[in-house]
Amino acid sequence: MTIRMRLTLLFVALLAAVGLLRSVVVLSGFANTLYQMSRTDTITKVQEVEDYLEDLDQELTKVGDARGLELDSPDALPGAFSDDGSYIQLSDRTGKVLNRSANLRSQQLPAAVRSSTQEIDLPLPHHFWSTRALMVTRPLQLPNRGQVGWIQAATPLQNDERTLANLAFFEAAGWLGSMVVAFGVGLLFSGRALQPVVRMTGTVRGWGAGDLDKRLEVGPAPHDEMDQLALTFNQLFDRLQASFEAQQRFVADASHELRSPLTAIRGHLQLLQRRGADHPVEAARWQETALAEVDRLTRLVNDMLALANTGATTGPAAARVELVALAHDVVSQRQVLAPRMRDVAADGPVWVLGEPDRLRQVLINLLDNAERATREGGEVVVAVAVQGAEAVLRVSDTGTGMPLEATQRIFDRFYRVDTARDRSQGGTGLGLSIVAAIVEAHQGRIMVESEEGRGTVFTVTLPLA
Numbered sequence: 001m002t003i004r005m006r007l008t009l010l011f012v013a014l015l016a017a018v019g020l021l022r023s024v025v026v027l028s029g030f031a032n033t034l035y036q037m038s039r040t041d042t043i044t045k046v047q048e049v050e051d052y053l054e055d056l057d058q059e060l061t062k063v064g065d066a067r068g069l070e071l072d073s074p075d076a077l078p079g080a081f082s083d084d085g086s087y088i089q090l091s092d093r094t095g096k097v098l099n100r101s102a103n104l105r106s107q108q109l110p111a112a113v114r115s116s117t118q119e120i121d122l123p124l125p126h127h128f129w130s131t132r133a134l135m136v137t138r139p140l141q142l143p144n145r146g147q148v149g150w151i152q153a154a155t156p157l158q159n160d161e162r163t164l165a166n167l168a169f170f171e172a173a174g175w176l177g178s179m180v181v182a183f184g185v186g187l188l189f190s191g192r193a194l195q196p197v198v199r200m201t202g203t204v205r206g207w208g209a210g211d212l213d214k215r216l217e218v219g220p221a222p223h224d225e226m227d228q229l230a231l232t233f234n235q236l237f238d239r240l241q242a243s244f245e246a247q248q249r250f251v252a253d254a255s256h257e258l259r260s261p262l263t264a265i266r267g268h269l270q271l272l273q274r275r276g277a278d279h280p281v282e283a284a285r286w287q288e289t290a291l292a293e294v295d296r297l298t299r300l301v302n303d304m305l306a307l308a309n310t311g312a313t314t315g316p317a318a319a320r321v322e323l324v325a326l327a328h329d330v331v332s333q334r335q336v337l338a339p340r341m342r343d344v345a346a347d348g349p350v351w352v353l354g355e356p357d358r359l360r361q362v363l364i365n366l367l368d369n370a371e372r373a374t375r376e377g378g379e380v381v382v383a384v385a386v387q388g389a390e391a392v393l394r395v396s397d398t399g400t401g402m403p404l405e406a407t408q409r410i411f412d413r414f415y416r417v418d419t420a421r422d423r424s425q426g427g428t429g430l431g432l433s434i435v436a437a438i439v440e441a442h443q444g445r446i447m448v449e450s451e452e453g454r455g456t457v458f459t460v461t462l463p464l465a
Contacts, residue, residue: 004194008186015182016175023171030167034160035134039117042136045086045153049077050140053151057142069142071149072098087122087133087154090140093147112137112150122154130158196226200233212241254304261293261300268293304430320465321359323350323391324384330363331382340374341367345383350391351465354442362438365431366395366458373399373456389464396457402450410448411436435460 053076057069069076071090081088082101087109090099095111103124110120115138122133135154139147200216207214215237216230268290276283324346335341352359363382370380378398385392402410411432435458439446443463450456 003197004187004190007190007193008183011186011190012179012182016179019175019178023168023175027164027168027171031160031164034164038134038155038157038160039136042086042117042134042153042155043138045081045084045088045155046136046138046151049081049088049151049153050138052081053140054142057145069148071140077101085156087156089152089154091150091152093149095150098149109135109152109154112152115139119157120154122156127156127158130156130161132157132161197229200230204233212237212244258297258300261297264293265290265297300430318353318355320351321354321356323352323359323393323462325349326356326360327363327382327384327393330360330367334367334371340376340378341371341380342382345381347385350384350386352391352442352462353465354462358438358442362435362460363393363395365435366460369431369458370395370397370399370456373397373401375399378455386464387461390461391464393460393462394457395460396455398455401452401454401456403452407448407450411446 053069053071056075060069071092077088077090077099079102082103085103086101087104088101089097089104089109089112091097091112095113097108097111100108105124107122107124109122117134117136120133120135121131123131133154133156135152137150137152140149140151142148203216215234218230218234219227268286271286272283272290276286324344327344327346331341331344335343367380367382374380374397380395380397383392383394383396385394436446439460439462445461447459447461448456449459
């Protein structure tokens with residue numbers, strides 16, 4: 001089911017629930033109003049009959065009739081009381097029926113035993129819609145005689161029920177009609193609301209593999225939700241384009257870097273094949289050169305594999321690592337061949353969470369870079385400290401330094417500040433890229449500060465364990 005249809009059905013369902021609730025409230029309120037009106041009319045009818053009987057009793061007393069009012073006499077219940085469709089019945093104090101209106105015909109109301117208001121079933125021939133009636137029972141009190149019997153009045157409810165049924169029919173018809181209209185309106189407006197999404201989908205679907213530079217149109221500020229969605233997609237496309245271009249650069253650079261040693265190896269092997277037997281001294285030199293290129297090719301491939309494997313973040317293999325001890329161990333091993341390297345400066349143990357081999361690789365690569373850049377008589381200093389909630393590893397040298405534009409690209413893959421020098425000394429241009437990837441995988445940061453002729457400082461910050 002499409003989002004458009006789901007939105008439409010949700011809108012219709014919400015409107016249906018509200019309309020149904022409204023209809024229930026209206027019908028309930030109207031039914032209660034009709035009931036109260038019928039009850040009031042019935043009580044009023046009882047009061048009218050009682051007033052009439054009181055007046056009749058007083059007249060009979062005045063003319064000298066010692067018996068007074070007789071409830072079973074024809075005069076006690078004239079036909080005028082039933083002309084409006086009400087049903088009247090008079091009973092003595094025991095509930096025996098003495099008189100009733102002519103419109104009751106052969107039927108009679110339930111026996112009176114106490115004051116009450118109740119619904120009864122009154123099956124008269126002309127009650128074809130409903131036989132229900134509302135009956136009110138009250139005691140008949142005459143002046144100077146007290147209670148002489150009971151007055152009962154009943155009002156048929158068929159007109160009320162017919163009115164209520166008609167209202168319910170029109171409410172249901174209006175409810176169903178509004179649902180149909182709501183479905184059409186919801187379908188129309190949801191389609192218009194989702195039109196930008198449809199346009200985005202069509203636009204992106206029409207892009208090919210070479211259209212990574214294309215972007216979705218964004219309206220002027222302030223941006224609505226659709227503009228925000230388009231901006232989000234554009235940012236995603238920017239990252240995809242950057243990643244694709246970086247991959248292309250990496251493949252191109254890797255191909256270039258691999259081609260150079262392979263070309264050298266092939267050339268020297270061809271020399272050995274053609275002239276090696278006649279020139280043994282040169283053949284030995286050609287062989288050493290080919291082996292050196294093989295070693296450089298091996299280092300390059302290993303660095304590329306290491307760079308590819310640094311994308312995973314520290315996981316179950318991560319452990320608590322004492323950074324000062326690790327740095328001291330690496331520096332001690334290298335001081336044998338690098339006298340200009342100073343011992344580790346630290347105030348105390350510093351614990352981080354990470355993979356020891358990866359962190360050792362970070363320090364080794366930084367020291368390799370510092371040693372290559374430092375002349376005779378210079379020095380390389382390693383320091384470990386704590387700043388707030390972070391561990392700081394700093395490698396500084398008094399080497400040649402680098403220009404500002406180089407510090408901004410020093411972590412790019414295959415980038416060299418001095419291509420000729422690095423290649424002659426065995427650099428692959430991937431060491432600092434590996435360092436940056438490992439530090440990022442450990443949720444850390446790496447920064448570089450350098451000044452030409454004065455040296456370089458690499459600073460690595462890692463979260464404390």
